[in-house]
Amino acid sequence: MFLNPRLKSHDLLFYDALEKRSELTKQENRRHAATLKGFEGECLYDEIFNDVGHGDVLVYRDLYIKIGESVTQYDALVIDDEGIAVNEIKNYTGDYKVEGGDWYRAGRRISEDPVAQLNRAVGKLIGLRNAANSSFRVSGKLIFPSDDFYLHTDDNSLWSKIVVRSDLRRYFRQFRGGKIGNKSQFIVRLLSEHIAENPYFKSDVDETRLRKGVYCEQCSSYNLLKTRFHFTCTECQSKMTNETLLLRALSDYKYLFYGKPMTRVSFMNFIGHSLTFKVVYRILLKHCYVDRKGKKTTYTFKYRNFEEAISKAELYFKYKDHLKG
DNA sequence: AGTACCGTGTCAATATGGAG
DNA sequence: CTCCATATTGACACGGTACT
Numbered sequence: 001m002f003l004n005p006r007l008k009s010h011d012l013l014f015y016d017a018l019e020k021r022s023e024l025t026k027q028e029n030r031r032h033a034a035t036l037k038g039f040e041g042e043c044l045y046d047e048i049f050n051d052v053g054h055g056d057v058l059v060y061r062d063l064y065i066k067i068g069e070s071v072t073q074y075d076a077l078v079i080d081d082e083g084i085a086v087n088e089i090k091n092y093t094g095d096y097k098v099e100g101g102d103w104y105r106a107g108r109r110i111s112e113d114p115v116a117q118l119n120r121a122v123g124k125l126i127g128l129r130n131a132a133n134s135s136f137r138v139s140g141k142l143i144f145p146s147d148d149f150y151l152h153t154d155d156n157s158l159w160s161k162i163v164v165r166s167d168l169r170r171y172f173r174q175f176r177g178g179k180i181g182n183k184s185q186f187i188v189r190l191l192s193e194h195i196a197e198n199p200y201f202k203s204d205v206d207e208t209r210l211r212k213g214v215y216c217e218q219c220s221s222y223n224l225l226k227t228r229f230h231f232t233c234t235e236c237q238s239k240m241t242n243e244t245l246l247l248r249a250l251s252d253y254k255y256l257f258y259g260k261p262m263t264r265v266s267f268m269n270f271i272g273h274s275l276t277f278k279v280v281y282r283i284l285l286k287h288c289y290v291d292r293k294g295k296k297t298t299y300t301f302k303y304r305n306f307e308e309a310i311s312k313a314e315l316y317f318k319y320k321d322h323l324k325g
Numbered sequence: 326a327g328t329a330c331c332g333t334g335t336c337a338a339t340a341t342g343g344a345g
Numbered sequence: 346c347t348c349c350a351t352a353t354t355g356a357c358a359c360g361g362t363a364c365t
Binding site for chain 2: 227228229230264265277281292294295296297318319320
């Protein structure tokens with residue numbers, strides 16, 4: 001049973017927004033692609049786990065756990081009465097080689113050490129367990145969900161630490177018949193008491209490089225015609241409500257200037273004054289928490305991101321989007 | 326006190342979506 | 346298709362706050 005949803009990371013949402021509003025540098029493009037690939041690997045993991053079934057275990061996904069002064073990120077934690085299995089998901093593709101403990105791809109040493117990462121993640125949980133004077137088991141596996149991943153190694157002990165795609169279903173099936181009782185409840189409570197926010201994520205882009213305005217949901221074009229209630233894209237003829245495009249802009253703003261308070265003036269500037277202040281103001285009241293400070297009133301987007309905002313069932317929009325294609 | 330914003334309210338007009 | 350209810354808009358107005 002999945003305990004929480006799999007969500008795009010802050011980094012991915014940041015690059016998604018930045019890509020829509022500026023030219024990415026080569027390095028940003030690489031970071032974006034790597035982040036997206038990682039997320040796709042996690043989704044693939046979820047998909048296969050769903051298919052095999054996870055009714056006999058509890059699964060946490062994308063968790064940041066604060067232990068002592070440090071925060072550790074976990075892609076997936078599989079919990080039953082036996083203990084916790086840490087699954088570190090690596091969406092590697094292509095030929096990899098491990099020699100003398102070092103990882104190579106296409107002959108080049110890669111920048112991360114998956115085994116060390118896994119050991120560190122497992123060690124942190126063992127520390128948490130010991131501090132709680134408990135006795136459950138903490139194990140760990142490196143999961144490679146891509147069917148295009150090949151590993152060659154001189155170290156046969158490595159295979160016990162990894163699960164490749166062809167073994168993944170069998171690995172998940174091992175969790176069948178697991179018990180979810182008091183011990184599991186204890187572990188979940190222990191973990192939930194230490195859940196933290198992503199402490200590494202900071203963003204503060206140079207405003208001048210950003211394209212101001214609102215853009216088409218369908219094709220990302222900024223060439224939009226304003227009509228009452230809607231914008232119509234001149235490229236793909238999609239028709240979108242003011243509210244949809246403003247929610248997208250609010251979501252972009254949140255991740256491009258993460259943690260920085262947003263004023264109405266700065267947001268109006270962000271969208272290039274493509275709508276009148278009153279329309280924007282009403283949207284802000286509807287979708288933001290308002291911190292009234294006289295002239296310096298700030299607004300905080302209520303939702304995690306755009307997708308969450310439009311999926312909220314309690315929201316009702318009279319006017320609809322008409323996306324083409 | 327004066328100024329420049331910012332926030333809030335009212336209300337007629339109307340494009341839209343859905344019902345008939 | 347036509348018609349109707351109404352959510353949203355835009356104009357106009359007013360009160361409040363921060364700063365000089």
